[in-house]
Amino acid sequence: MIKKTIKTLSSLATSILFLILILMAVTVISSKASGGEPNIFGYQFKTVLSGSMEPSIQTGSVIAVKPAEDKEQFQQGDVITYTNKDELLITHRVVEVKESGKPLSYITKGDNNDSPDREPVLPQNVNAEYTGFTIPYLGYLLNFANSKIGSAMFLIIPGIVLILYSIFTVWKALAEIDGKKKREVFGSD
Numbered sequence: 001m002i003k004k005t006i007k008t009l010s011s012l013a014t015s016i017l018f019l020i021l022i023l024m025a026v027t028v029i030s031s032k033a034s035g036g037e038p039n040i041f042g043y044q045f046k047t048v049l050s051g052s053m054e055p056s057i058q059t060g061s062v063i064a065v066k067p068a069e070d071k072e073q074f075q076q077g078d079v080i081t082y083t084n085k086d087e088l089l090i091t092h093r094v095v096e097v098k099e100s101g102k103p104l105s106y107i108t109k110g111d112n113n114d115s116p117d118r119e120p121v122l123p124q125n126v127n128a129e130y131t132g133f134t135i136p137y138l139g140y141l142l143n144f145a146n147s148k149i150g151s152a153m154f155l156i157i158p159g160i161v162l163i164l165y166s167i168f169t170v171w172k173a174l175a176e177i178d179g180k181k182k183r184e185v186f187g188s189d
Contacts, residue, residue: 013165020158042066044128046081046089047139052110053079053091057130062138063091065128072104072123079130080106082121091130092117 043064051059056079065081074080074094081091092108095116105120144150 010169017158017162017165043131043133046091047142048091049139050110052112053093054112056111057091057134058136060137060140062135062142064131064133065091066131067128068126071126074106074126074129080108080121080126081128081130082106082108082125083127084121084125085119089127090117 043066045062045064048057048059048061048063057063068074068080074097076094076097078094079091080094081089084090090108092110094106095109096107098105098107098120103122105122106126107116108121109116
Protein backbone atom coordinates (compact mmCIF):
# COMPACT_ATOMS: atom_id res chain seq x y z
CA MET A 1 0.00 0.00 0.00
CA ILE A 2 2.76 2.47 0.94
CA LYS A 3 4.86 1.50 -2.10
CA LYS A 4 1.87 2.05 -4.37
CA THR A 5 1.22 5.49 -2.83
CA ILE A 6 4.88 6.47 -3.20
CA LYS A 7 4.90 5.27 -6.81
CA THR A 8 1.73 7.28 -7.55
CA LEU A 9 3.15 10.41 -5.90
CA SER A 10 6.41 9.94 -7.82
CA SER A 11 4.55 9.69 -11.12
CA LEU A 12 2.46 12.73 -10.23
CA ALA A 13 5.57 14.76 -9.32
CA THR A 14 7.24 13.76 -12.59
CA SER A 15 4.17 14.75 -14.60
CA ILE A 16 3.83 18.12 -12.83
CA LEU A 17 7.52 18.96 -13.31
CA PHE A 18 7.30 17.98 -16.98
CA LEU A 19 4.19 20.14 -17.52
CA ILE A 20 5.86 23.10 -15.80
CA LEU A 21 8.90 22.64 -18.04
CA ILE A 22 6.73 22.61 -21.19
CA LEU A 23 4.69 25.63 -20.02
CA MET A 24 7.85 27.62 -19.29
CA ALA A 25 9.34 26.68 -22.67
CA VAL A 26 6.16 27.76 -24.51
CA THR A 27 6.05 31.03 -22.56
CA VAL A 28 9.72 31.84 -23.20
CA ILE A 29 9.49 30.96 -26.91
CA SER A 30 6.28 32.96 -27.40
CA SER A 31 7.77 35.91 -25.49
CA LYS A 32 10.84 35.96 -27.71
CA ALA A 33 8.79 35.52 -30.90
CA SER A 34 6.46 38.42 -30.06
CA GLY A 35 9.14 40.82 -28.87
CA GLY A 36 8.81 40.27 -25.12
CA GLU A 37 5.05 39.88 -24.66
CA PRO A 38 3.87 36.38 -23.76
CA ASN A 39 1.50 35.45 -26.59
CA ILE A 40 -0.44 32.20 -26.37
CA PHE A 41 -3.08 31.32 -28.99
CA GLY A 42 -3.20 34.96 -30.09
CA TYR A 43 -3.75 36.37 -26.59
CA GLN A 44 -1.33 38.49 -24.60
CA PHE A 45 -1.17 38.44 -20.82
CA LYS A 46 -0.77 41.64 -18.83
CA THR A 47 -0.28 42.24 -15.12
CA VAL A 48 -2.64 44.74 -13.49
CA LEU A 49 -0.59 47.12 -11.36
CA SER A 50 -3.26 49.49 -9.99
CA GLY A 51 -6.75 49.37 -8.54
CA SER A 52 -8.33 51.70 -11.11
CA MET A 53 -10.50 48.89 -12.54
CA GLU A 54 -11.57 47.32 -9.23
CA PRO A 55 -13.81 45.51 -8.46
CA SER A 56 -14.01 44.29 -12.10
CA ILE A 57 -10.27 43.60 -12.29
CA GLN A 58 -8.31 43.24 -9.04
CA THR A 59 -4.82 44.67 -8.51
CA GLY A 60 -2.22 41.94 -8.97
CA SER A 61 -4.31 39.99 -11.47
CA VAL A 62 -3.14 38.76 -14.84
CA ILE A 63 -5.57 39.52 -17.66
CA ALA A 64 -5.81 38.17 -21.18
CA VAL A 65 -6.11 40.74 -23.96
CA LYS A 66 -6.60 40.25 -27.68
CA PRO A 67 -4.37 42.51 -29.83
CA ALA A 68 -6.54 45.08 -31.62
CA GLU A 69 -6.77 44.71 -35.38
CA ASP A 70 -9.51 47.26 -36.13
CA LYS A 71 -8.72 50.04 -33.70
CA GLU A 72 -11.77 52.10 -34.64
CA GLN A 73 -14.38 49.46 -33.76
CA PHE A 74 -14.63 49.94 -30.01
CA GLN A 75 -17.87 51.03 -28.37
CA GLN A 76 -19.00 52.39 -25.04
CA GLY A 77 -18.52 49.70 -22.38
CA ASP A 78 -15.56 47.94 -24.04
CA VAL A 79 -12.41 47.58 -21.93
CA ILE A 80 -9.29 48.48 -23.90
CA THR A 81 -5.55 48.47 -23.24
CA TYR A 82 -3.80 51.52 -24.66
CA THR A 83 -0.53 53.40 -24.44
CA ASN A 84 -0.78 56.84 -22.85
CA LYS A 85 1.42 59.88 -23.56
CA ASP A 86 3.96 58.68 -20.94
CA GLU A 87 4.29 55.35 -22.82
CA LEU A 88 2.54 53.45 -20.02
CA LEU A 89 0.02 50.69 -20.71
CA ILE A 90 -3.42 51.42 -19.25
CA THR A 91 -6.49 49.20 -19.22
CA HIS A 92 -9.70 51.21 -18.82
CA ARG A 93 -13.31 51.14 -19.96
CA VAL A 94 -14.53 53.22 -22.91
CA VAL A 95 -17.22 55.56 -21.53
CA GLU A 96 -17.72 57.63 -24.67
CA VAL A 97 -16.80 57.47 -28.34
CA LYS A 98 -16.12 60.89 -29.87
CA GLU A 99 -16.88 60.67 -33.58
CA SER A 100 -17.77 64.27 -34.32
CA GLY A 101 -14.97 65.97 -36.19
CA LYS A 102 -11.65 64.40 -37.00
CA PRO A 103 -10.09 62.25 -35.62
CA LEU A 104 -12.11 59.56 -33.80
CA SER A 105 -11.20 59.28 -30.10
CA TYR A 106 -12.23 57.33 -27.02
CA ILE A 107 -12.96 58.78 -23.59
CA THR A 108 -11.89 56.19 -21.01
CA LYS A 109 -12.30 55.77 -17.28
CA GLY A 110 -11.21 53.26 -14.68
CA ASP A 111 -14.23 51.62 -13.01
CA ASN A 112 -12.88 52.66 -9.61
CA ASN A 113 -12.02 56.24 -10.65
CA ASP A 114 -14.34 59.19 -9.96
CA SER A 115 -13.84 60.91 -13.30
CA PRO A 116 -12.83 60.05 -16.87
CA ASP A 117 -9.18 60.11 -17.92
CA ARG A 118 -7.89 63.58 -18.87
CA GLU A 119 -6.62 62.72 -22.33
CA PRO A 120 -8.80 61.10 -25.01
CA VAL A 121 -7.38 57.92 -26.52
CA LEU A 122 -6.68 57.95 -30.24
CA PRO A 123 -7.28 54.67 -32.12
CA GLN A 124 -3.59 54.33 -33.03
CA ASN A 125 -2.75 54.20 -29.30
CA VAL A 126 -5.06 51.23 -28.64
CA ASN A 127 -3.07 48.01 -28.23
CA ALA A 128 -5.68 45.42 -27.30
CA GLU A 129 -9.12 44.61 -25.97
CA TYR A 130 -9.72 42.91 -22.62
CA THR A 131 -11.27 39.46 -23.13
CA GLY A 132 -12.81 39.05 -19.69
CA PHE A 133 -10.30 36.34 -18.65
CA THR A 134 -8.57 37.12 -15.35
CA ILE A 135 -6.32 35.13 -13.01
CA PRO A 136 -6.37 36.87 -9.61
CA TYR A 137 -3.07 37.46 -7.73
CA LEU A 138 -0.87 35.74 -10.35
CA GLY A 139 0.58 39.15 -11.27
CA TYR A 140 2.21 39.45 -7.84
CA LEU A 141 4.03 36.17 -8.47
CA LEU A 142 5.08 37.24 -11.99
CA ASN A 143 6.38 40.60 -10.75
CA PHE A 144 8.38 38.79 -8.07
CA ALA A 145 9.70 36.36 -10.70
CA ASN A 146 10.91 39.33 -12.78
CA SER A 147 12.89 40.78 -9.86
CA LYS A 148 16.54 39.81 -9.33
CA ILE A 149 15.79 37.76 -6.23
CA GLY A 150 12.69 36.17 -7.75
CA SER A 151 14.36 35.18 -11.01
CA ALA A 152 17.25 33.64 -9.10
CA MET A 153 14.82 31.70 -6.90
CA PHE A 154 12.79 30.49 -9.89
CA LEU A 155 15.98 29.23 -11.51
CA ILE A 156 17.62 27.75 -8.42
CA ILE A 157 14.65 26.11 -6.65
CA PRO A 158 13.39 24.04 -9.64
CA GLY A 159 16.99 23.01 -10.33
CA ILE A 160 17.45 21.85 -6.73
CA VAL A 161 14.10 20.02 -6.81
CA LEU A 162 15.05 18.23 -10.05
CA ILE A 163 18.48 17.26 -8.66
CA LEU A 164 16.96 15.97 -5.40
CA TYR A 165 14.29 14.08 -7.33
CA SER A 166 16.98 12.52 -9.56
CA ILE A 167 19.03 11.50 -6.53
CA PHE A 168 15.94 9.97 -4.92
CA THR A 169 15.08 8.05 -8.10
CA VAL A 170 18.63 6.69 -8.45
CA TRP A 171 18.75 5.80 -4.74
CA LYS A 172 15.41 3.96 -5.03
CA ALA A 173 16.60 2.02 -8.11
CA LEU A 174 19.86 1.04 -6.38
CA ALA A 175 17.92 -0.08 -3.29
CA GLU A 176 15.72 -2.34 -5.46
CA ILE A 177 18.76 -3.83 -7.21
CA ASP A 178 20.48 -4.37 -3.84
CA GLY A 179 17.31 -5.97 -2.44
CA LYS A 180 17.10 -8.40 -5.38
CA LYS A 181 20.76 -9.39 -4.95
CA LYS A 182 20.23 -10.08 -1.23
CA ARG A 183 17.14 -12.20 -1.96
CA GLU A 184 19.08 -14.18 -4.57
CA VAL A 185 22.00 -14.78 -2.19
CA PHE A 186 19.80 -15.76 0.79
CA GLY A 187 17.26 -17.60 -1.36
CA SER A 188 19.94 -19.92 -2.86
CA ASP A 189 21.21 -21.27 0.52
